[in-house]
Amino acid sequence: MSTAHIIIKTVDITQVYGMGDISVAALRGINIQIQQGEFVAIMGPSGSGKSTLMHILGCLSQPTSGQYFLDGEDVSHLNKIQLATVRNQKIGFIFQAYNLLARTTALQNVSLPLLYNRVNPKTKEDGLEKARNMLELVGLETRANHQPHELSGGQQQRVAIARALVNDPVMVIADEPTGNLDTRSGTEIMNLLHQLNEQGTTIVMVTHDPKTAAHTQRTINLVDGLVDSITHNGRHSTQPVGEAQHETH
Amino acid sequence: MKPTEALTIAWEAILKNKIRSFLTMLGIIIGVAAVIIMVAISAGTEATIQEQITSLGSNLVFVQGAMMRGGPGQAPQGGLVYDDAAAIETGVDGITAVVVEQNSSETIKYGDVILENVEILGTTVGFPSVRDMEIADGRYFNDQEIERKSKVAVIGYSLAQELFGESNPVGQYVKVGNTKLAVIGVFKEKGLVGNTDFDSRIYLPISVVFQKFTPSMFARFMGDSVRMIYVEVDPDANLDNIITQIELLLVKRHDVTLDSADFSVTTQQDIISTQESTTSAFRSLLAWVAGVSLIVGGIGIMNIMLVSVTERTREIGIRQSVGATPNDIRLQFLTEALLLSIIGGLIGVLVGVGGAYIFGALSDMRTVISASSILLAFGSSAIVGAFFGYYPANQASKLDPIEALRYE
Ligand SMILES: Nc1ncnc2c1ncn2[C@@H]1O[C@H](COP(=O)(O)OP(=O)(O)O)[C@@H](O)[C@H]1O
């Protein structure tokens, strides 16, 4: 491992839904590390726990057990308010379904995270300026006053990316960002994400497409709630974590 | 999130759903308007009653006979007699006038016009002054006419119109029962005071009423019965003291005890108190009705806000995912409920003031719009909004971000 700054470090993270006989173990002990500036793809069959992991990494939910260090801080036991602050300050989340506010302009959608920024509050003018810059970054400066229904899927996802970046997060988490898009729009979004990564943004992305994954630096393969294998730049290598994990749980 | 931003978001949310926002406000609009209109009606009623009471005449003590007549041919057992009035006038200190009245009812004829069961009121010279009545035409009768039992009459405003129409009654003769009377005057319009219609009566010297309309074979021994003695009190005198003097005097004259008295002494204050207790009952009933309608309005807000929270679950999830805390979400929805109820309250004030004004103009009832009722109604609408808005806002704040985002 390099000595670069570690953004994500998880220790034996589990997520169990439900209780007793009907309980489902969506994650059964995940240990991963992601460094600053990395572009990591998460792959795995449907139901293997990819989204569940993304929600935990994105601080949208807390693991049932285990520890999660984000940017050096243990966030596994934060309360709802602290978690919301972490989401606001450190994470940009990109969803498959874009999740823009309906009947709200692109510019307003992009500024939404600024509204909840208590740590580094901006004046209204500065905020709008920043949001405009982000729209420019994703190539949508001419669509600032368009509402989501006036934009194509690819454009909506670009607005969502601009929104994810507006508070200068330490990483971007994307759960199948091209899942709802046609190939061309999907490629455009991927190019944008690569461009952002080249500019230094750490990205963790779930994808179904092996070709898309192959363009990232690493692919983490999940199977049945466990890390099955990790692929480096097309070079396949099974990390020595696999079997040890099974035994500790 | 700053309160100003919460206000902006709430305002935009209200504008995005104009119809629903209006329907939500409707309950509050109706509630606030109801409070204002109802308070205006009861204040108007109270003002009317106050005026009537003032027009009873000032500083009056009413001495009323409680007549318990025996069977036919038997002497009336007790009650007031004409001489009681004279006794009060000479025996009680601190009074300025004593007026007596006795009534009966008779058929009145003038030309072709025949009116049955007209109230005839026999009274004395002080009557117009103590009952605050003014002569419109002609004159009132004097002491000599009472002493001589002159066949003269003064008629009330509406009775004059019924009998004489447009022509001048003064100088005409009317037949009351079998007695022919000269009309010497007509009163100005006075209207209803309590249940008494002062305008539909004919006023005669009391001596004529005793002689012609309420003759009694016992009058010779006991004096002529009277219905009421008005005692006008010197404004500087002590009212309670005068009442006690009157009661002692009459108890002695009638040879009764105060507990078994055949008369009662009341003051204007007593009448005001009874009237006030009925209006305050009316008032509190209206206040309850209006209050309930405000609460119903509040429940309406809660209802729609709950629907709105459910409908906007995904929006809540999106806001949470970019960093909205539970407090931010609660503040947003609470602000929206508050803003809805305040706008509703303002519209309600306009509707209420307009409604009270129109109601007063179109009906017999008077309405008095008071600033305090507007403040009360508006203030309670805001409180209702905050109270009923809290629960839905709190529900919204408790949503789980992932489940909220998954909501279709
Ligand atoms: N809220 C939930 N309640 C119960 N089970 C859940 C819930 N969310 C996910 N699961 C289960 O957890 C497992 C992993 O789901 P998920 O993380 O969505 O998989 P993926 O995104 O890889 O398709 C699945 O078996 C799914 O049914």
Ligand SMILES: [Mg+2]
């Ligand atoms: Mg998934």
